[in-house]
Amino acid sequence: xxxxxxxxxxxxxxxxxxxxxxxxxxxxxxxxxxxxxxxxxxxxxxxxxxxxxxxxxxxxxxxxxxxxxxxxxxxxxxxxxxxxxxxxxxxxxxxxxxxxxxxxxxxxxxxxxxxxxxxxxxxxxxxxxxxxxxxxxxxxxxxxxxxxxxxxxxxxxxxxxxxxxxxxxxxxxxxxxxxxxxxxxxxxxxxxxxxxxxxxxxxxxxxxxxxxxxxxxxxxxxxxxxxxxxxxxxxxxxxxxxxxxxxxxxxxxxxxxxxxxxxxxxxxxxxxxxxxxxxxxxxxxxxxxxxxxxxxxxxxxxxxxxxxxxxxxxxxxxxxxxxxxxxxxxxxxxxxxxxxxxxxxxxxxxxxxxxxxxxxxxxxxxxxxxxxxxxxxxxxxxxxxxxxxxxxxxxxxxxxx
Amino acid sequence: xxxxxxxxxxxxxxxxxxxxxxxxxxxxxxxxxxxxxxxxxxxxxxxxxxxxxxxxxxxxxxxxxxxxxxxxxxxxxxxxxxxxxxxxxxxxxxxxxxxxxxxxxxxxxxxxxxxxxxxxxxxxxxxxxxxxxxxxxxxxxxxxxxxxxxxxxxxxxxxxxxxxxxxxxxxxxxxxxxxxxxxxxxxxxxxxxxxxxxxxxxxxxxxxxxxxxxxxxxxxxxxxxxxxxxxxxxxxxxxxxxxxxxxxxxxxxxxxxxxxxxxxxxxxxxxxxxxxxxxxxxxxxxxxxxxxxxxxxxxxxxxxxxxxx
Numbered sequence: 001x002x003x004x005x006x007x008x009x010x011x012x013x014x015x016x017x018x019x020x021x022x023x024x025x026x027x028x029x030x031x032x033x034x035x036x037x038x039x040x041x042x043x044x045x046x047x048x049x050x051x052x053x054x055x056x057x058x059x060x061x062x063x064x065x066x067x068x069x070x071x072x073x074x075x076x077x078x079x080x081x082x083x084x085x086x087x088x089x090x091x092x093x094x095x096x097x098x099x100x101x102x103x104x105x106x107x108x109x110x111x112x113x114x115x116x117x118x119x120x121x122x123x124x125x126x127x128x129x130x131x132x133x134x135x136x137x138x139x140x141x142x143x144x145x146x147x148x149x150x151x152x153x154x155x156x157x158x159x160x161x162x163x164x165x166x167x168x169x170x171x172x173x174x175x176x177x178x179x180x181x182x183x184x185x186x187x188x189x190x191x192x193x194x195x196x197x198x199x200x201x202x203x204x205x206x207x208x209x210x211x212x213x214x215x216x217x218x219x220x221x222x223x224x225x226x227x228x229x230x231x232x233x234x235x236x237x238x239x240x241x242x243x244x245x246x247x248x249x250x251x252x253x254x255x256x257x258x259x260x261x262x263x264x265x266x267x268x269x270x271x272x273x274x275x276x277x278x279x280x281x282x283x284x285x286x287x288x289x290x291x292x293x294x295x296x297x298x299x300x301x302x303x304x305x306x307x308x309x310x311x312x313x314x315x316x317x318x319x320x321x322x323x324x325x326x327x328x329x330x331x332x333x334x335x336x337x338x339x340x341x342x343x344x345x346x347x348x349x350x351x352x353x354x355x356x357x358x359x360x361x362x363x364x365x366x367x368x369x370x371x372x373x374x375x376x377x378x379x380x381x382x383x384x385x386x387x388x389x390x391x392x393x394x395x396x397x398x399x400x401x
Numbered sequence: 402x403x404x405x406x407x408x409x410x411x412x413x414x415x416x417x418x419x420x421x422x423x424x425x426x427x428x429x430x431x432x433x434x435x436x437x438x439x440x441x442x443x444x445x446x447x448x449x450x451x452x453x454x455x456x457x458x459x460x461x462x463x464x465x466x467x468x469x470x471x472x473x474x475x476x477x478x479x480x481x482x483x484x485x486x487x488x489x490x491x492x493x494x495x496x497x498x499x500x501x502x503x504x505x506x507x508x509x510x511x512x513x514x515x516x517x518x519x520x521x522x523x524x525x526x527x528x529x530x531x532x533x534x535x536x537x538x539x540x541x542x543x544x545x546x547x548x549x550x551x552x553x554x555x556x557x558x559x560x561x562x563x564x565x566x567x568x569x570x571x572x573x574x575x576x577x578x579x580x581x582x583x584x585x586x587x588x589x590x591x592x593x594x595x596x597x598x599x600x601x602x603x604x605x606x607x608x609x610x611x612x613x614x615x616x617x618x619x620x621x622x623x624x625x626x627x628x629x630x631x632x633x634x635x636x637x638x639x640x641x642x643x644x645x646x647x648x649x650x651x652x653x654x655x656x657x658x659x660x661x662x663x664x665x666x667x668x669x670x671x672x673x674x675x676x677x678x679x680x681x682x683x684x685x686x687x688x689x690x691x692x693x694x695x696x697x698x699x700x701x702x703x704x705x706x707x708x709x710x
Contacts, residue, residue: 039568040569041569119531122533123531123532129552199684355561356656
């Protein structure tokens with residue numbers, strides 16, 4: 001089965017898009033306030049709680065939920081399963097936008113946004129964060145390069161820029177032609193690099209908290225945290241593809257692609273089972289099950305993460321009927337996505353207990369507005385790009401390849 | 402097309418060679434080693450001597466040109482609040498009543514000065530993405546603002562919850578913590594501001610090895626007045642600031658900290674996974690091999706399509 005991605009060209013300003021635009025505007029105003037009044041003006045961050053939801057959701061979860069990009073690239077390009085080609089481009093787009101917003105989220109969170117280039121010059125090879133930053137920086141660019149062929153496909157041979165920009169038409173046309181000739185020959189390098197870079201920083205995001213054994217709750221603090229982060233990122237890749245493809249195709253009234261999504265989640269049963277076994281085994285070996293019934297916020301968050309985010313969707317996916325049903329598959333995958341999201345929030349926010357201060361952190365309204373604004377921005381751009389660029393599979397038109 | 406294939410194979414070959422090289426290197430990965438200075442300077446605080454006059458807080462503010470506090474330094478009512486060092490004060494003194502009573506049955510206070518412990522293997526310096534925090538030969542954990550990007554990972558890493566942040570500065574905020582008066586000690590040969598001013602010699606400044614001897618001698622010669630523990634000798638793998646006390650440390654605000662350096666696990670995992678970049682090179686080689694074996698059809702497909710259109 002070949003993919004036939006085309007621009008959707010549906011009506012853009014739907015009520016849903018207007019709602020997204022509203023949240024984007026609210027987020028933008030709050031970002032402005034952050035750069036006028038400082039981080040302290042808009043957030044509840046403190047000496048005891050230096051990282052909040054901007055790191056837990058915008059950055060850590062953003063990276064984890066963008067894992068669909070490298071997992072589908074591995075499947076289709078490295079394993080050569082071209083059957084799955086129709087979901088490659090949407091997954092790539094999600095990853096590209098996800099990582100772009102990870103960088104934007106970081107720009108808001110770090111105190112000296114203008115100094116974000118400094119890790120390129122001042123290296124600290126002992127720092128886990130340094131490695132994560134380098135990988136994310138390279139991977140963002142790899143994603144842009146992987147996306148280039150879509151631009152080439154759309155605009156090659158029909159560059160018509162308006163007004164004074166028209167003088168550049170020839171130049172742009174030549175660049176696109178050059179890209180069209182070169183990209184297919186070197187793309188294999190970027191595809192493999194993308195998978196390697198992803199494996200590196202997905203796991204290292206877990207290593208970040210290893211330096212704080214007295215702060216992270218024992219339910220999550222384990223030497224295998226990097227392995228758990230890597231396995232959960234790989235696991236959430238395909239469910240995330242199902243999640244966003246179902247949302248996009250339902251919203252744009254396209255073919256639900258169940259022929260592809262159902263078999264895609266077969267491997268998820270195995271991956272999620274592995275993740276469950278690792279987490280349970282780790283809990284048993286380290287004896288942390290003693291905390292399970294103590295009723296604290298941390299324990300409850302852990303139980304929700306394990307039961308709703310792993311065990312229930314795993315049992316659901318065991319059933320072929322669930323995997324064939326659009327609605328139930330979506331629910332199972334949404335649970336997995338929420339489970340990984342909650343895991344990242346737990347590791348970076350809920351499970352973080354300052355050893356001295358009794359300073360409880362709850363994100364301020366402004367912090368949430370910025371996070372919601374970024375998520376809306378991501379969805380807005382996704383919709384904009386699938387409307388005007390060939391990303392999603394065209395409904396009902398099988399190509400006669 | 403042929404060129405494409407040849408370049409591909411060549412690169413995979415190079416990756417394979419890299420794998421072989423890295424495999425031999427990875428056996429040479431060393432066990433974790435401390436990077437602590439051999440005999441740094443330090444400071445011994447004797448909680449039995451401190452009278453809670455807050456002169457050290459004042460000297461710190463003057464020497465480091467910190468902002469004036471809201472309440473003046475001679476206002477001793479602030480001692481009742483359990484304060485923490487923050488972006489306006491590198492050091493604070495807190496008053497505790499751990500339960501000791503004098504001959505007239507009055508509760509005896511214990512005063513505790515809090516500041517950066519200047520760890521021997523500081524977690525903050527290991528964590529810092531740009532190496533803005535470094536452990537100096539003279540013992541100070543030094544902060545170089547010119548490198549800092551404000552990620553606040555140092556604050557996450559610090560087991561003593563010390564670094565504070567100028568959250569209300571929108572463009573050029575700094576991490577704020579005790580400097581051990583690095584420049585003053587290193588370039589001017591003076592004592593740190595707090596040590597120099599103390600009227601009761603509650604603080605002793607000197608080589609860490611000497612301070613440990615002094616601390617143990619004081620405990621030995623008067624075992625009734627001290628608990629047998631030098632806080633900072635082993636905490637977090639050892640710190641440049643050391644404390645001795647007449648009351649158990651957990652009753653006067655000191656927290657339990659692992660005795661191994663906190664950097665050990667993270668650095669060991671990180672270096673065994675990534676030294677000489679062996680794992681990414683191996684992974685690249687393996688994926689290249691898989692792509693060659695299974696994915697080659699995709700090259701042809703993509704190229705065929707490209708040639709058609």
